[in-house]
Amino acid sequence: MATENAAHGESLVFHPLDQFKITRLFGEGPIEWYTPTNATLWMALAIITITVIFVLGSKGRALIPTRMQSVGELAYGFIYKMVEDVVGHDGAKYFPMIMTLFIFILTANFLGLIPGSFTPTSHIAVTAVMGFGFFIFVTILGFAKNGMAFLGLFWMKDAPLVLRPIIAVIEVISYFVRPVSHSIRLAGNIMAGHAVIKVFAAFAPLVLISSGIGLVVTPVSILAITAIYALEVLVSAIQAYVFTILACVYLRDALHPSH
Amino acid sequence: MDLAVLADMGKFIGAGLAAIGSGAAAIGVGNVAGNFLAGALRNPSAAGSQTATLFIGLAFAEALGIFSFLVALLLMFAV
Numbered sequence: 001m002a003t004e005n006a007a008h009g010e011s012l013v014f015h016p017l018d019q020f021k022i023t024r025l026f027g028e029g030p031i032e033w034y035t036p037t038n039a040t041l042w043m044a045l046a047i048i049t050i051t052v053i054f055v056l057g058s059k060g061r062a063l064i065p066t067r068m069q070s071v072g073e074l075a076y077g078f079i080y081k082m083v084e085d086v087v088g089h090d091g092a093k094y095f096p097m098i099m100t101l102f103i104f105i106l107t108a109n110f111l112g113l114i115p116g117s118f119t120p121t122s123h124i125a126v127t128a129v130m131g132f133g134f135f136i137f138v139t140i141l142g143f144a145k146n147g148m149a150f151l152g153l154f155w156m157k158d159a160p161l162v163l164r165p166i167i168a169v170i171e172v173i174s175y176f177v178r179p180v181s182h183s184i185r186l187a188g189n190i191m192a193g194h195a196v197i198k199v200f201a202a203f204a205p206l207v208l209i210s211s212g213i214g215l216v217v218t219p220v221s222i223l224a225i226t227a228i229y230a231l232e233v234l235v236s237a238i239q240a241y242v243f244t245i246l247a248c249v250y251l252r253d254a255l256h257p258s259h
Numbered sequence: 260m261d262l263a264v265l266a267d268m269g270k271f272i273g274a275g276l277a278a279i280g281s282g283a284a285a286i287g288v289g290n291v292a293g294n295f296l297a298g299a300l301r302n303p304s305a306a307g308s309q310t311a312t313l314f315i316g317l318a319f320a321e322a323l324g325i326f327s328f329l330v331a332l333l334l335m336f337a338v
Contacts, residue, residue: 082311181319181326185322185325241314246315246318
């Protein structure tokens with residue numbers, strides 16, 4: 001990092017990307033694929049949180065829902081309506097998968113907003129597993145449901161015949177870019193937001209170094225951290241929503257390839 | 260000039276150039292949201308059913324900005 005030599009004493013320290021470092025939970029040594037790391041811990045915490053909210057929430061099954069039950073019911077109803085609107089009625093079969101994706105991403109994003117925590121969804125390795133896994137599933141499903149008619153997704157029937165091969169090439173390319181953009185969008189958004197907060201946080205202690213300009217910069221940067229944190233709460237929810245709605249759109253293409 | 264310094268310079272200039280893409284994505288996102296608002300104010304009853312489309316459009320416009328951010332990050336820390 002370019003600013004590492006500025007780490008001593010009388011200057012600001014910028015390490016906006018250090019928060020994404022994967023570390024071992026126990027002991028020392030190299031990180032293997034089976035090593036429990038901070039990413040494992042926070043993914044496990046996300047799953048525990050989801051389990052607690054949904055199991056405890058649905059325990060009472062009250063006619064007038066308690067607060068926790070309302071959270072579960074609202075999330076369920078919201079995603080169910082989205083699947084029905086975007087995919088259609090035959091999409092209800094795939095609702096549990098979409099719901100799992102949404103709740104996991106949302107919870108991981110929100111837990112990552114706790115100061116000092118780690119956000120698993122800020123790593124492309126995590127989102128790529130979800131993005132590419134969904135892409136492979138959808139492609140296999142498309143061929144299994146429609147056979148070779150699935151290739152009609154790339155062959156526009158309403159375009160002029162001369163243009164169809166060109167459009168087919170573009171459609172094939174855009175089809176294979178889907179999982180890349182699907183996963184990088186989520187990871188990039190979360191990573192960028194957290195890095196911006198850290199950059200402003202690095203400006204905040206300026207008043208300790210120079211009391212002249214610091215009196216202006218420090219309050220401004222603390223205000224900026226607050227504002228961007230609020231924005232990040234919004235972005236966390238919106239990106240979880242965008243990830244799931246795009247998953248729904250891809251699922252619809254697999255089930256009904258003829259546009 | 261030292262070659263390593265020159266390579267570093269190129270990295271930083273390239274990362275800065277890649278950051279222009281974020282501005283372009285900002286124009287795109289503004290376009291999507293602005294046009295949605297213009298349409299929604301003309302026909303508010305149809306706006307509610309189109310929010311999903313709005314978010315899909317926003318996501319597509321924004322993804323390209325994220326790509327340029329990623330290129331900048333790769334240039335700074337990975338190359």
